[in-house]
Amino acid sequence: MKGIRQLAEHLDISIGTVSRALNGKADVNEETRKRVLAAAEEFGYVANQSGRSLRQGTTNVIGLMIESSKETVENSDNFFLGVTGGLQSVLSRHKLDLVMLPCPSDEDPYEYLKRMVARRVVDAMIISATQRIDKRIDLLIKAKIPFVALGRSSSGGNNFTWIDLDFEGVATCAVDRLVAKGHRRIAIAAPSGEINLGYVFVDAYRKALEKHGIKYDPKLVIRVKSSEQGGYQAGEELLRIDNRPTAIILIYELMAIGLYRRLVEAGVVPGRDLAVIGFREEPRARFLQPTLTCFRMSLPDLGAALAETLLASMPAYSEIYRNDVRNRIWPLELAPGESDAFSIRS
Amino acid sequence: MKGIRQLAEHLDISIGTVSRALNGKADVNEETRKRVLAAAEEFGYVANQSGRSLRQGTTNVIGLMIESSKETVENSDNFFLGVTGGLQSVLSRHKLDLVMLPCPSDEDPYEYLKRMVARRVVDAMIISATQRIDKRIDLLIKAKIPFVALGRSSSGGNNFTWIDLDFEGVATCAVDRLVAKGHRRIAIAAPSGEINLGYVFVDAYRKALEKHGIKYDPKLVIRVKSSEQGGYQAGEELLRIDNRPTAIILIYELMAIGLYRRLVEAGVVPGRDLAVIGFREEPRARFLQPTLTCFRMSLPDLGAALAETLLASMPAYSEIYRNDVRNRIWPLELAPGESDAFSIRS
DNA sequence: ACGCCTTCCGTAAACGTTTACGATACTAAG
DNA sequence: CTTAGTATCGTAAACGTTTACGGAAGGCGT
Numbered sequence: 001m002k003g004i005r006q007l008a009e010h011l012d013i014s015i016g017t018v019s020r021a022l023n024g025k026a027d028v029n030e031e032t033r034k035r036v037l038a039a040a041e042e043f044g045y046v047a048n049q050s051g052r053s054l055r056q057g058t059t060n061v062i063g064l065m066i067e068s069s070k071e072t073v074e075n076s077d078n079f080f081l082g083v084t085g086g087l088q089s090v091l092s093r094h095k096l097d098l099v100m101l102p103c104p105s106d107e108d109p110y111e112y113l114k115r116m117v118a119r120r121v122v123d124a125m126i127i128s129a130t131q132r133i134d135k136r137i138d139l140l141i142k143a144k145i146p147f148v149a150l151g152r153s154s155s156g157g158n159n160f161t162w163i164d165l166d167f168e169g170v171a172t173c174a175v176d177r178l179v180a181k182g183h184r185r186i187a188i189a190a191p192s193g194e195i196n197l198g199y200v201f202v203d204a205y206r207k208a209l210e211k212h213g214i215k216y217d218p219k220l221v222i223r224v225k226s227s228e229q230g231g232y233q234a235g236e237e238l239l240r241i242d243n244r245p246t247a248i249i250l251i252y253e254l255m256a257i258g259l260y261r262r263l264v265e266a267g268v269v270p271g272r273d274l275a276v277i278g279f280r281e282e283p284r285a286r287f288l289q290p291t292l293t294c295f296r297m298s299l300p301d302l303g304a305a306l307a308e309t310l311l312a313s314m315p316a317y318s319e320i321y322r323n324d325v326r327n328r329i330w331p332l333e334l335a336p337g338e339s340d341a342f343s344i345r346s
Numbered sequence: 347m348k349g350i351r352q353l354a355e356h357l358d359i360s361i362g363t364v365s366r367a368l369n370g371k372a373d374v375n376e377e378t379r380k381r382v383l384a385a386a387e388e389f390g391y392v393a394n395q396s397g398r399s400l401r402q403g404t405t406n407v408i409g410l411m412i413e414s415s416k417e418t419v420e421n422s423d424n425f426f427l428g429v430t431g432g433l434q435s436v437l438s439r440h441k442l443d444l445v446m447l448p449c450p451s452d453e454d455p456y457e458y459l460k461r462m463v464a465r466r467v468v469d470a471m472i473i474s475a476t477q478r479i480d481k482r483i484d485l486l487i488k489a490k491i492p493f494v495a496l497g498r499s500s501s502g503g504n505n506f507t508w509i510d511l512d513f514e515g516v517a518t519c520a521v522d523r524l525v526a527k528g529h530r531r532i533a534i535a536a537p538s539g540e541i542n543l544g545y546v547f548v549d550a551y552r553k554a555l556e557k558h559g560i561k562y563d564p565k566l567v568i569r570v571k572s573s574e575q576g577g578y579q580a581g582e583e584l585l586r587i588d589n590r591p592t593a594i595i596l597i598y599e600l601m602a603i604g605l606y607r608r609l610v611e612a613g614v615v616p617g618r619d620l621a622v623i624g625f626r627e628e629p630r631a632r633f634l635q636p637t638l639t640c641f642r643m644s645l646p647d648l649g650a651a652l653a654e655t656l657l658a659s660m661p662a663y664s665e666i667y668r669n670d671v672r673n674r675i676w677p678l679e680l681a682p683g684e685s686d687a688f689s690i691r692s
Numbered sequence: 693a694c695g696c697c698t699t700c701c702g703t704a705a706a707c708g709t710t711t712a713c714g715a716t717a718c719t720a721a722g
Numbered sequence: 723c724t725t726a727g728t729a730t731c732g733t734a735a736a737c738g739t740t741t742a743c744g745g746a747a748g749g750c751g752t
Contacts, residue, residue, distance in 0.1 A: 018419040045464075049465040054397050061467070068434070069431075070431065072427070073428045078424050100448060114390075119395040121394070287574075
């Protein structure tokens, strides 16, 4: 079956009517519609997306831009695969399809996105791994492409929609928990303050400490990469701190693997000599002993929230989802383990 | 900038010439071409993909179909993200873009693919996780969509292109290695024989045993899922076998986590009381102690091979890549660890 | 008989490209 | 001067849809 034209002349109906019948328009006889639908099914006819897109100016495709750099591949779990499930469950209700757009590691994400946008291959975008300054956001605003960002940014003049993890809540909860167990010297391992996460998390950590009357000590902020190596390095630096901290908060659970390794080398037993709390559950670290206390979330739920927020910002769907708040702080749930189970005797 | 028409009238050149200039056709004055290119750059013009696709009947997009079921999310690493790097490095040379098409968990992969194909949103496909009987293959053949399958299948009448991992080589190498260390009772943990991997791997294992004059014992084939739980269950069953095997081959390294756990519970020390060899390196299991002996491969290289094989089967590129063999057995490299380091005294 | 409304359907334009074809101007060969 | 060839460009059709518009037919009230 070539196209709608062949289908029409087989049915001896005009092509306009066939199109209307297939698209559920009102002014078509119910019996005619049934005939058309039956014939379409029989011949396996599905509308050519290019023709439709050209005419309608819409592709019915939503893009999820992800990074496929070597570093990302090695230092992230299948986070996005987990998110797509929730995304699709919402998008499919509106006959929207999802494609993942992996930005090649040797291409600038901005240039890549620009290409994708200019080609008009997607109606809307979800971007992730936002930077504190992220040109992609300005680009999407200028091009009037609806989008939602997974992660805050100071670009775009607060004039876009985002969902971000509740770093404040997590940092506060982690500090509260450790303080309640008697810890006073609490270290934190985080990436550079240039990337948004590194800045926001440490800031929340500082506030949480001060709430308990504990003086913020910059020496306890260990700046390392969010990787296994970063964790090892964090352990290295931790062991060198005078008056060694009794607890550490990791900004990414994957770090715990390297951290544990360094600690064991030094004869320091995690969970007994040092309390460890991890952030953002990561499958690879789930099997460490003692088990990690960490914060987790439902990936599909996050995906569904992203989809709803995105749809709310698309004109065609905004009336359905208009009640959704624009920006959301996504809560995480505490998953207690043994790594911070002991208390400090005061 | 709307389209090529506006660009043309701004340059006071016909739209046809602009198109030819942009697409690098021969019959256009070099100076005119420079003007056009400069103007396009200035206004950020990029051809609308829908219009181009409609006219040319080609989208310049390659689809990589993946599964996003809950089971896949939990039991696989970011294998595909690793593969995309190599895919793109080849595809981008031909100005082809890659999109990942995650099949929703509640949709039949066959129906999903059918929709994608009918919509003509991709020129060619890479499908993965092929089944022994896989209707998708027949569909793609019938629709004359070029594709390459990651994994063999008995569908399609051997009339399609695939790349598959070298299960035979791996099984043989693993058995050889264990036998050389004196092992005679070697178990294997694999999924059901209905899925291709389960069948092929165990078959190769049997042949390798027989080569060494060791009788194949069905009792030593433990059929479990390729997951952590499957590994735990494998441990369970292993411990129940009379005259306990001294070694086990795991079809997926992730199983090792569960296996180790069960062994430790029973006081059996992996790497000392039981030799373990894993297949297909999996990040989550890399941190086990004792370290696992396993087989690994370069994901980007595999991606590049997939891309080249795919291009060879696309008419527009077949002359460039025609020398590529159609079907390939992808070799894996042995990565020795401590889990099979000990020898059996005979 | 007339006008009006409703239901259903056909006609044709439009979306943004690419490309086959022909036209023009110029050059070179005879 | 004629002819053929070359370089460059414009024209217009085509790709497969959707949809605004109008027309035909029938019903219904006056």
